[in-house]
Amino acid sequence: MKIITCYKIVPEEQDIVVKDDRTLSFDRAEWKIGQYDLNAVEAGMKLAEATGGSASALSIGGKELENSKLKKGILSRGPKELFIIADDYLREADTFQTASALAAAIKKMGSFDLILCGEGSSDLYAQQVGPQLGQLLGVTTLNAVSKIIPEGNKLVVERTLEDEVEVLEVTLPAVISVTTDINLPRIPGMKDILAAGKKPVTQWCLADIGTENIDCPTRSISTLAPDQTERKQIILEGEEAVQKLYDAVFK
Amino acid sequence: MGIFQTVFVYADKTEMLAELCAGGKQLGSQVCALVLGPKEEVDKAFSYGADSVYHLGELKDRRIEDYTETIIHLVQKEKPELILIRSSKRAKLIAGRLAAELKTSVLTDVMEFTVDNNELHTKRLVYGGAGLKREYSTSEVVVATVGGGVFEALIEDNSRKGNIVEVDFVQPAHPVRCIEIRKKESESVNLSAAKCVVGVGRGFAKQEDLTLAKDLANLIGAEVGCSRPIAEGENWLPKERYIGVSGAMVKPDVYVAIGISGQIQHMVGANSAKTIVAINKDKAAPIFKQADYGIVGDLYTVLPALIEKIKVSK
Ligand SMILES: Cc1cc2nc3c(=O)[nH]c(=O)nc-3n(C[C@H](O)[C@H](O)[C@H](O)COP(=O)(O)OP(=O)(O)OC[C@H]3O[C@@H](n4cnc5c(N)ncnc54)[C@H](O)[C@@H]3O)c2cc1C
Numbered sequence: 001m002k003i004i005t006c007y008k009i010v011p012e013e014q015d016i017v018v019k020d021d022r023t024l025s026f027d028r029a030e031w032k033i034g035q036y037d038l039n040a041v042e043a044g045m046k047l048a049e050a051t052g053g054s055a056s057a058l059s060i061g062g063k064e065l066e067n068s069k070l071k072k073g074i075l076s077r078g079p080k081e082l083f084i085i086a087d088d089y090l091r092e093a094d095t096f097q098t099a100s101a102l103a104a105a106i107k108k109m110g111s112f113d114l115i116l117c118g119e120g121s122s123d124l125y126a127q128q129v130g131p132q133l134g135q136l137l138g139v140t141t142l143n144a145v146s147k148i149i150p151e152g153n154k155l156v157v158e159r160t161l162e163d164e165v166e167v168l169e170v171t172l173p174a175v176i177s178v179t180t181d182i183n184l185p186r187i188p189g190m191k192d193i194l195a196a197g198k199k200p201v202t203q204w205c206l207a208d209i210g211t212e213n214i215d216c217p218t219r220s221i222s223t224l225a226p227d228q229t230e231r232k233q234i235i236l237e238g239e240e241a242v243q244k245l246y247d248a249v250f251k
Numbered sequence: 252m253g254i255f256q257t258v259f260v261y262a263d264k265t266e267m268l269a270e271l272c273a274g275g276k277q278l279g280s281q282v283c284a285l286v287l288g289p290k291e292e293v294d295k296a297f298s299y300g301a302d303s304v305y306h307l308g309e310l311k312d313r314r315i316e317d318y319t320e321t322i323i324h325l326v327q328k329e330k331p332e333l334i335l336i337r338s339s340k341r342a343k344l345i346a347g348r349l350a351a352e353l354k355t356s357v358l359t360d361v362m363e364f365t366v367d368n369n370e371l372h373t374k375r376l377v378y379g380g381a382g383l384k385r386e387y388s389t390s391e392v393v394v395a396t397v398g399g400g401v402f403e404a405l406i407e408d409n410s411r412k413g414n415i416v417e418v419d420f421v422q423p424a425h426p427v428r429c430i431e432i433r434k435k436e437s438e439s440v441n442l443s444a445a446k447c448v449v450g451v452g453r454g455f456a457k458q459e460d461l462t463l464a465k466d467l468a469n470l471i472g473a474e475v476g477c478s479r480p481i482a483e484g485e486n487w488l489p490k491e492r493y494i495g496v497s498g499a500m501v502k503p504d505v506y507v508a509i510g511i512s513g514q515i516q517h518m519v520g521a522n523s524a525k526t527i528v529a530i531n532k533d534k535a536a537p538i539f540k541q542a543d544y545g546i547v548g549d550l551y552t553v554l555p556a557l558i559e560k561i562k563v564s565k
Pocket residue numbers: 013035122123125378379451452453454455477478479480481493494495496497498509510511512513514515516517520530531532533536548549550551
């Protein structure tokens with residue numbers, strides 16, 4: 001089974017600083033692999049191991065993709081090779097642009113049986129790239145998949161919805177977005193990290209995949225920190241704390 | 252502020268359609284509901300305020316997603332200017348596939364719509380709740396998914412009628428066979444409506460210890476909610492009970508956060524509480540900056556004392 005896992009590089013959300021004018025500063029935020037995409041990478045590795053298949057990784061985004069630590073970060077989690085399209089034109093890509101660029105790259109990569117995506121990127125979390133990508137590639141498309149079992153040339157998957165779990169038979173090729181509870185991503189060891197440095201990385205530009213001018217249908221106006229309700233911030237300590245809290249709130 | 256001519260509304264459960272119909276009325280002149288199900292569901296859509304209904308059929312032994320192609324064809328033919336879709340996993344899959352065909356993106360989980368300069372501006376949370384993103388779509392057909400509580404449903408009017416168009420089923424290109432459906436034993440809990448919520452976090456060492464929080468909740472008539480790791484990871488409480496950007500948004504009079512550190516992703520879900528109480532043993536926990544009253548102390552001593560206090564004072 002030939003598997004490709006898509007992932008996104010996102011800013012570390014813990015390091016985002018709210019400035020006085022309520023805009024967000026990313027100056028101190030390091031780039032990292034999207035948290036939910038790690039589950040997709042792991043799901044790809046489990047399947048490749050179970051079926052004797054191969055798993056590669058693919059990402060599109062800004063120049064930060066070229067960071068060697070991030071490249072090793074993804075390859076040390078198992079994929080045998082990596083494909084990246086790094087262009088600052090794509091840094092603010094919306095879901096349609098992203099899915100279009102991924103689809104173009106995947107076509108250039110050749111045939112595939114399964115594309116895996118995380119449920120959503122841990123920065124913008126629109127949960128749309130997987131569904132759009134599947135449609136653009138014209139294959140079976142599913143989201144919310146929490147379990148994948150290979151059965152011959154098909155997959156049996158569980159899909160966890162709001163109030164039911166669907167068990168489905170999926171023919172390949174397919175694009176599947178997986179949930180965070182599908183697995184526990186492996187932590188790469190020293191050996192994996194060293195091996196990662198030797199794996200092949202292919203970098204293409206937008207022209208290579210023929211997508212220099214995909215329109216971005218979404219226009220961003222602003223991103224500001226949400227209004228915070230003013231809080232009293234009264235800290236109670238010591239013997240009388242419970243009594244005081246009781247008097248203030250529960251009486 | 253209706254700037255659109257035709258607004259399509261769709262929810263994968265008809266009872267979720269009421270708020271979307273109300274929203275459609277605010278933003279456009281003609282609200283057309285896409286309804287999948289028996290005749291009664293069509294009637295319901297009219298009672299919620301739909302002006303006309305595109306009846307997709309009766310589902311029967313098909314899956315809801317089998318109608319994606321049918322919806323795509325209908326939208327391509329009728330070209331509504333706006334499509335409002337109720338946020339759910341199924342609907343997000345349908346919305347994404349539809350948008351790809353329309354060569355556009357989906358404005359997801361919209362919390363607020365405003366009309367500015369004849370443009371429809373939307374707001375949604377990004378960066379785990381640290382940011383509120385305002386954006387708009389330049390596409391001819393704007394597709395947005397909307398969560399609960401964004402629009403207020405109109406009063407149901409069973410006398411309303413309208414035009415019904417029967418839509419032909421379009422065979423799915425890649426049918427998926429359903430082997431089994433397991434209903435989740437989710438106790439339906441409506442945290443958003445609770446007047447008082449007790450939230451538990453990773454400060455609790457064992458699942459059994461949650462009885463302490465439940466005792467407090469019973470005493471003060473509260474629902475029990477939690478941080479995400481308690482529901483996803485520990486699985487000590489059902490997912491319906493976790494509060495935050497990816498969980499429930501609560502707006503109680505009192506929110507008592509116990510053993511919760513106060514990460515932004517959690518706090519955006521509780522920020523609308525009138526009063527926030529925090530119990531945490533770490534004086535430096537970020538929750539204290541976002542609370543009205545905080546007790547710095549071990550929950551295993553503070554909670555029993557508070558429960559005792561409330562009991563004797565009753
Ligand atoms: C994209 C994204 C979305 C997310 N969405 C959500 C969401 O919707 N909701 C959500 O909740 N989280 C969400 N998270 C996770 C969030 O970032 C935090 O990891 C989570 O909220 C932390 O849960 P916690 O406070 O229970 O645990 P911790 O952060 O581990 O905090 C435990 C606290 O308990 C205190 N404590 C320990 N022992 C005791 C004791 N004996 N007595 C008193 N206090 C004690 C500690 O001092 C600590 O402050 C999301 C994360 C990401 C990246």
